[in-house]
Amino acid sequence: MALLSRKAIYPNAVQQQMLDSHIRAMVLRSLTGEPLPEVEKDLFEDISADSMEMAEQVVESVGNLPIEEAYLLSVHFEVAKENTRENNL
Numbered sequence: 001m002a003l004l005s006r007k008a009i010y011p012n013a014v015q016q017q018m019l020d021s022h023i024r025a026m027v028l029r030s031l032t033g034e035p036l037p038e039v040e041k042d043l044f045e046d047i048s049a050d051s052m053e054m055a056e057q058v059v060e061s062v063g064n065l066p067i068e069e070a071y072l073l074s075v076h077f078e079v080a081k082e083n084t085r086e087n088n089l
Contacts, residue, residue, distance in 0.1 A: 003054055004080060010087075011080035019076045023058070026073070030064040039068040044075070051077040 001019070004011065011019060029036070044052075055074035059065050 003057065004077070007050070007054070009077065009080050010083070011076075012083055015076065015080050015083060019080070022073060022076060023062075026059070026062055026065060026069055029069070030062050033064070036066065036068050036072070039071055041068075041071060044071045047071070047074045047078050048081070051075075051081065 028034070051074040052070060054077050055070040056067070058073060059067065059070045062069075
């Protein structure tokens with residue numbers, strides 16, 4: 001995903017597979033209108049603003065999705081950022 005590489009975030013193979021699966025599911029929900037289960041925003045307080053902004057960009061580009069999708073997607077970005085940091089140590 002170009003958005004991640006522009007930020008020097010490189011998910012490992014498993015993280016990439018999970019991210020791809022999530023995005024496919026998001027696109028399907030966008031097309032079908034299937035709602036997400038209720039999401040507690042408090043659970044995402046530790047997500048960085050950068051990860052949340054990237055997730056919001058993706059959700060906006062897909063369209064027809066609630067903002068809660070960005071909360072869930074941001075976790076994938078945050079985990080990949082941690083992976084990238086660990087590999088740079």
